[in-house]
Amino acid sequence: MSTNLQIRDNALYNFNYQDLIEDRLELFTDEKEDMLQAFAADVVTGLESDQKYLLPKYFYDNEGSVLFDQITTTPEYYPTRTEKALLHSSLNELLDRIKGIEALVELGSGTSEKTHVLLRDLIFNRRSMRYVPVDVSDIIIESSKSLIEQYDNLRITGIIADYEAGLSVLPYLEEKCKLLLFLGSSIGNLNRSERNLLLGQINDALDPGDHVLIGFDLVKDIHVLQAAYNDRAGITRNFNMNLLKRINRELGGEFNLDLFEHHAFFNEAASRIEMHLISTRDQTVRIANLNREFSFSAGESIHTENSFKFTDQMILELITKTGFSHVRTWKDPGAYFALTLIRSR
Numbered sequence: 001m002s003t004n005l006q007i008r009d010n011a012l013y014n015f016n017y018q019d020l021i022e023d024r025l026e027l028f029t030d031e032k033e034d035m036l037q038a039f040a041a042d043v044v045t046g047l048e049s050d051q052k053y054l055l056p057k058y059f060y061d062n063e064g065s066v067l068f069d070q071i072t073t074t075p076e077y078y079p080t081r082t083e084k085a086l087l088h089s090s091l092n093e094l095l096d097r098i099k100g101i102e103a104l105v106e107l108g109s110g111t112s113e114k115t116h117v118l119l120r121d122l123i124f125n126r127r128s129m130r131y132v133p134v135d136v137s138d139i140i141i142e143s144s145k146s147l148i149e150q151y152d153n154l155r156i157t158g159i160i161a162d163y164e165a166g167l168s169v170l171p172y173l174e175e176k177c178k179l180l181l182f183l184g185s186s187i188g189n190l191n192r193s194e195r196n197l198l199l200g201q202i203n204d205a206l207d208p209g210d211h212v213l214i215g216f217d218l219v220k221d222i223h224v225l226q227a228a229y230n231d232r233a234g235i236t237r238n239f240n241m242n243l244l245k246r247i248n249r250e251l252g253g254e255f256n257l258d259l260f261e262h263h264a265f266f267n268e269a270a271s272r273i274e275m276h277l278i279s280t281r282d283q284t285v286r287i288a289n290l291n292r293e294f295s296f297s298a299g300e301s302i303h304t305e306n307s308f309k310f311t312d313q314m315i316l317e318l319i320t321k322t323g324f325s326h327v328r329t330w331k332d333p334g335a336y337f338a339l340t341l342i343r344s345r
Helices: 035-048 062-071 079-097 115-122 139-150 163-167 192-205 222-228 235-251 312-321
Strands: 015-021 025-030 103-107 129-135 154-160 178-182 211-217 260-267 272-279 283-287 292-296 301-308 325-331 337-343
Touching (some): 035 235, 103 115, 103 163, 139 154, 163 192, 222 260, 235 260, 312 337
Parallel strands (some): 025 154, 178 211
8 A cells, every 4th residue: 555655766765665554554664774784883883993983873673772771761761651641731731822723743763661651642532633753773663553442533653764754754744733741851862063953954844834852861960860871670681791792693793791791880071871891801802703702801981872961051952043932841849851942943
C-alpha cells in the first residue's frame, strides 16, 4: 500500500517503508547508511581519540532501552517521575495553549510511556490524530502497536532513525498544526553548539506557529544529581557497561567488563553529569571484526555521556538563539525539572 508521505522521494534519506497495520500504522527505517558500519566507524574514532569516548546514542539498542526503562523506576532517578507529574499538573493549561493540534511528533520516543498523558486528551472527541515517534531503536514498533490497540482514532507514522532523519519527515506531513515533544531532558545530552544546531533544525522543519515542548533537568543539590546516576541497584552501571557488551556482541569485541568500572559525577564548572568507564589496569582490547587493538592504561576512561543541567538563563538563551518564542515554563515545587513550551516563528 502506498503512503501519503512521499518520503521515499526525499533525496537526503533512503527510507525503507512498511505498512504494518492497514493504514493506521506505517513505519519508515532510515537506510541512508549501514548502521553496523556507522557503529564500527564511530567506535574506532572514539577509541583512537586522546580522551577516549563512545557516542551515547549507541546506548539504546534493545537491551539498553530496557535497562534505561529500569533506571527510570529507581528511587534515585527523579527526572522521569518528576517530568511525568509535571505533564499531569500542567496538562489543562498546556492544552489551552495548543488548541488545534493535529499531529504529535516525539524525538527519542522510546516506549512512549509519558506520551499517553497527552494522547488521551489530544485525541478525545477528535476524528483523527497522527503520532510520529522518532527513535533509533525498533522498540517503537511494539509501543506503537500497543497505542493503536488503545486508540481507534490514532494513526502512527513511526521513524526508526536519528533526530536529523526524523526531522526530514515533518515537511511531508499532511497535518499543519503540530506539537513536537523532546522530553526526558534528552536535550541535556547535547553540548551548547549541538543544542543550538538541533533546535535550529527543528525550527526550520516546523511551520510558523507550531509548538515544541522540551524537558529540562535543572541545576540542583550535587548529591541529588550524583545519586541519580549511581543508583544502589547498579542499573545505571549495567546501562553504561552495555556499550562494551554491544561492541562485543556486534563487532567481535573482547572487552572484559570486570576490568572496567562505572564512574559518574557532577562537573560543576561545565554544569553537567559526566559518565565514564574506567579501566582498572593496563590492558589491550582486541575488536576482531575491526581487526584492531586498543590500549588502555590503568585509570584511563572512556567518556560515554554528558547530561547537562540547566538554569533559567541557559534555557532562555537557547530559545532566543534558535529563533523560537517562549510561551510558558512549568516547574515542580522543588524546582528539580522544567517543562518549557516554545513556538516556532
